[in-house]
Amino acid sequence: MHEVELVGKSKAVVIGAGVGGLSSAAQLAQTGKYDVSVYERMSFAGGRFTQHDHDGFQIPTGAVHMIPHGCKGPFADLLLGKRSKGGLDLGRHGVEFLPTTKFACQLKDGSLYGADSVYGILPWFPMKNALNLPRLLAKRAKRPWGNETEDGRTWLKRLFTDDFIDFLDAFSNFAISLRFDQMPASTVIRILQNSFWSDRPYIPKGGCKGVIDGLKADLKQHGARVKLSHEITEILPGEAEESTKEKRFCIGVRRRGRENPTWLGADAIVHNGGHPNLLSSLSDDFEVAEGVREQVANTQAVGGIGFVFDLDDEIPHRDSGVTMLPNLDRVGGYVIPTFSEPGLAPEGRHMMITHQYVPDPSVKSEISKGRDDLYEAIPWLSDHGEELCVHTYHRNWPCNRAPQGAELPADIGVEGIRLVGDGVKGHGWMMVEGIAANVPSAVRDVSRTMDGA
Ligand SMILES: Cc1cc2nc3c(=O)[nH]c(=O)nc-3n(C[C@H](O)[C@H](O)[C@H](O)COP(=O)(O)OP(=O)(O)OC[C@H]3O[C@@H](n4cnc5c(N)ncnc54)[C@H](O)[C@@H]3O)c2cc1C
Structure with a gap:
């Protein structure tokens, strides 16, 4: 692992370690320009795209180990594509897709x-x-x-x-x-x-967790941190706390088992937890674009x-x-x-x-x-x-927060915050293909904010 100099770098906080959050974090970290941290409320990374071992059976947390569009979709472009073409090139960490037999x-x-x-x-x-x-x-x-x-x-x-x-x-x-x-x-x-x-659909070698392990290895290589059992509870303007006043955002983080949050400064946020979750943690100091709250309230998650x-x-x-x-x-x-x-x-x-x-x-x-x-x-x-x-x-946790076709925006009108993941799948792209289709633009937007900060 090479040493990464973080002092003086703009700070990007990724909320949620689903496949959308981790791949956004990896894109940000690979630039070498930002100090990147991922906060995940669960005790494991991967959200609905990983698995737990049950007597040798790799039982999924959600995804049935399928990459819908195999090696020709946005997910393969993002995960396996060369860095010169906007991909993460995770083949370096052993990520591999195996074709289905039909x-x-x-x-x-x-x-x-x-x-x-x-x-x-x-x-x-x-x-x-x-x-x-x-x-x-x-x-x-x-x-x-x-x-x-x-x-x-x-x-x-x-x-x-x-x-x-x-x-x-x-x-x-x-x-x-x-x-x-x-x-x-x-x-x-x-x-x-x-x-x-x-x-045709492909299957990740080692199942969904094979992809998540590759993402984690890449984040580690590029100096990014993944903090498990840490929930983001509030997003306030930077000046809300003395320790974060130089930053655009002041973020409340609650560690599992602790009552009170600690405060963390950030220049940009990538949110992987869904619109309802983001809106409930966002303070009224931020003006959300007209119609977004109503659209989110009227969107029923599928089960x-x-x-x-x-x-x-x-x-x-x-x-x-x-x-x-x-x-x-x-x-x-x-x-x-x-x-x-x-x-x-x-x-x-x-x-x-x-x-x-x-x-x-x-x-x-x-x-x-x-x-x-x-x-x-x-x-x-x-x-x-x-x-x-x-x-x-069923309901809102933690995936399928917005059904395909709901077209909720990645940009809710707050500079420096973008959503990724199930809630903002690209038009007509299913499952992780939809997530991958939107990650590059979200990362580009928050990078612009940080570069101008
Ligand atoms: C039954 C089922 C089968 C599926 N099969 C497939 C398949 O075979 N192939 C496929 O491509 N897709 C499949 N999907 C869809 C796929 O699983 C999801 O699209 C994908 O996993 C969602 O990823 P995400 O990035 O939106 O994050 P999620 O997996 O939803 O993870 C978000 C993470 O954010 C965390 N989080 C939320 N709020 C906070 C907070 N405030 N602070 C800290 N952490 C927070 C959550 O704990 C969670 O870990 C399936 C889904 C289901 C339900």
């Missing part, structure tokens, strides 16, 4: 279909869908249309058959816990266009439910690609990432992770209905699988 699969009425590319999916459906696909791809949707009254499903029904839409909708359910009729048409069109032009199964090595389905379960009321699909990264389960075992959206607030009954769905749709599950755990993700 672009996508479908299990329908007991029959399994697998496709090696997006074109391989089309023969599963009536010809009308292949003929109309160019019209979907040519539709202008690079930006949200604004004031949209039509949802994605209604728009798609003009061009495609129900079985094709159900297949795509199962993917949406699996990937982002939303159905097409819950999103504006321009968002759905752009998601499909991005998926079409991108790669999901995921089962994790231990599978034996005799299972008849041996692919790591996302398998859609169309036509089910709840579950969208499953993945068995161990067919690409065997290290995610003990030797001779496999791990299957499912995902379903939550149409009803009674999470308990949704869990049992989802379980019924799974045993009914997957003919081999009862003979080869054993349920390890079920996770629920």
Whole structure:
């Protein structure tokens, strides 16, 4: 590790050690120009993009170990891209993406279909869908249309058959816990266009934690600190405290187990904790742009439910690609990432992770209905699988704070503060692809503030 001189450098504080916060911190730290610290309220880094070991099974905290657009999406550009091209070049720390064995699969009425590319999916459906696909791809949707009254499903029904839409909708359910009729048409069109032009999904070597470990190693190399079990409770103007008066911000940090906050000065803040969290900690001394508070208050976070199964090595389905379960009321699909990264389960075992959206607030009954769905749709599950755990993700903590298509701003109008992460996914980019799509501009903005400070 090389020594980094921090004295006199502008200070950047990153709030939250999710993948958005850590990658922003890494971009800032790699410049060598700033003193960078990350504060995380949990006792581990990675937020919803890491895992915990359970008897050799790498159980996710959220993400099902998938990089949606593989090596051709914004996440690969950011994590693995060369520094000369704005990437972090984390291959230096062993970060590697492994391809899934199929672009996508479908299990329908007991029959399994697998496709090696997006074109391989089309023969599963009536010809009308292949003929109309160019019209979907040519539709202008690079930006949200604004004031949209039509949802994605209604728009798609003009061009495609129900079985094709159900297949795509199962993917949406699996990937982002939303159905097409819950999103504006321009968002759905752009998601499909991005998926079409991108790669098959990949799986990080070592799972999500492999990426987080790479980010942590890079931060350490560049002199940045990651403080776990430290929650940011208040953001005040620098002059609020004697010790921070030379800084733009005075930040209250509460260490786990302590009552009172300590005060920390910062020249810029990257916030990875979501808009509601930022707004509740921000003092009234800062003027938030008109309409933002209302937009945030009116934005409902989405939820999901995921089962994790231990599978034996005799299972008849041996692919790591996302398998859609169309036509089910709840579950969208499953993945068995161990067919690409065997290290995610003990030797001779496999791990299957499912995902379903939550149409009803009674999470308990949704869990049992989802379980019924799974045993009914997957003919081999009862003979080869054993349920390890079920996770629920609902309300605001700590991910899916803003549903895809909500288009909340990264800039709430306060100079020196930018949001990154799930709350500000780029238009039409799913999951960590959406996070990565927005990190570079947030980092550029706070860097400008610090350079002018
Ligand atoms: C079930 C499920 C499956 C998913 N599968 C995939 C997948 O396979 N592939 C994929 O790409 N994406 C997937 N996603 C989405 C992906 O997990 C998220 O998009 C991503 O992990 C969110 O990252 P983030 O940067 O927004 O931060 P988060 O993971 O939300 O982390 C934010 C962090 O900030 C901390 N924090 C918040 N407020 C404060 C504060 N005041 N002080 C200190 N710390 C604070 C939180 O504790 C948390 O650790 C999935 C999501 C879910 C729920």
